[in-house]
Amino acid sequence: MSDDVKHVSDQSEIRLILIGNKGVGKSSLGNSLLQRKAFTASNPVDIQGSTQWSDGTKLVIGDTPGIADPEIPTIKTFEELTRRVELLHPGPHAFLVVFTIDRFTQEDVDAIKYIKYWFGEDITRYLAVVFTGKGSLDYHGQTLDTHIQKSREELQSLIRECNGRVTAINNRDKHPGIGGVFDLVQQTKKDNKDVFYNQQMYTNAVKERQGKPNLMDTDHFS
Ligand SMILES: Nc1nc2c(ncn2[C@@H]2O[C@H](COP(=O)(O)OP(=O)(O)OP(=O)(O)O)[C@@H](O)[C@H]2O)c(=O)[nH]1
Numbered sequence: 001m002s003d004d005v006k007h008v009s010d011q012s013e014i015r016l017i018l019i020g021n022k023g024v025g026k027s028s029l030g031n032s033l034l035q036r037k038a039f040t041a042s043n044p045v046d047i048q049g050s051t052q053w054s055d056g057t058k059l060v061i062g063d064t065p066g067i068a069d070p071e072i073p074t075i076k077t078f079e080e081l082t083r084r085v086e087l088l089h090p091g092p093h094a095f096l097v098v099f100t101i102d103r104f105t106q107e108d109v110d111a112i113k114y115i116k117y118w119f120g121e122d123i124t125r126y127l128a129v130v131f132t133g134k135g136s137l138d139y140h141g142q143t144l145d146t147h148i149q150k151s152r153e154e155l156q157s158l159i160r161e162c163n164g165r166v167t168a169i170n171n172r173d174k175h176p177g178i179g180g181v182f183d184l185v186q187q188t189k190k191d192n193k194d195v196f197y198n199q200q201m202y203t204n205a206v207k208e209r210q211g212k213p214n215l216m217d218t219d220h221f222s
């Protein structure tokens with residue numbers, strides 16, 4: 001059996017990992033998608049939640065700690081991210097990269113660099129961008145497209161690399177707009193012919209990373 005065949009999804013399970021900086025709404029997004037309070041801010045034990053849809057599909061979501069945390073060295077956070085990805089065995093169909101619509105900071109630019117460094121440049125094939133705080137977009141009468149056009153080049157370039165997989169959600173709304181997120185997930189699966197991010201890809205990323213300067217060394221921190 002070839003690797004590709006082995007790593008094609010079982011259609012009845014969708015595995016997602018939430019990733020992004022601290023406080024951007026990762027856990028809230030997970031709760032919106034699972035339609036229950038599976039993740040809480042205070043309890044780091046709640047790292048995975050799942051639900052079974054009426055059509056038999058099982059949705060499994062892995063929550064993660066924020067990337068830019070002054071209290072925790074970046075490398076430690078990424079080691080934990082690896083563990084969370086491994087817990088989503090045999091591998092996530094998509095990494096939902098979460099940003100808040102209200103700000104895109106240097107920390108977000110750095111987070112994108114770290115994600116590519118740690119999981120490999122090819123990780124963009126599995127990334128889908130989700131903005132939380134869609135309410136403020138609606139408040140200012142803006143569309144997501146116009147917001148993106150006016151945003152920093154690094155964000156625009158990430159979205160291009162993700163093949164335009166981007167949406168916005170309002171986790172505080174009774175109807176947050178989760179359909180848009182599931183459309184993105186389906187798009188990600190389709191773009192990858194149902195092959196998910198697997199252990200072999202991570203092993204390749206580790207090799208790739210070993211040939212590069214250590215980005216998580218504080219000397220290289222921009
Ligand atoms: N207005 C608004 N607030 C949101 C939205 N999503 C999350 N929040 C708020 O943002 C804050 C942080 O949300 P969390 O879901 O805890 O963020 P997180 O990324 O999991 O945070 P860490 O786990 O600490 O990294 C909370 O006060 C949420 O209520 C949104 O769509 N709109």
Ligand SMILES: [Mg+2]
Pocket residue numbers: 026027028040041063064
């Ligand atoms: Mg959280």
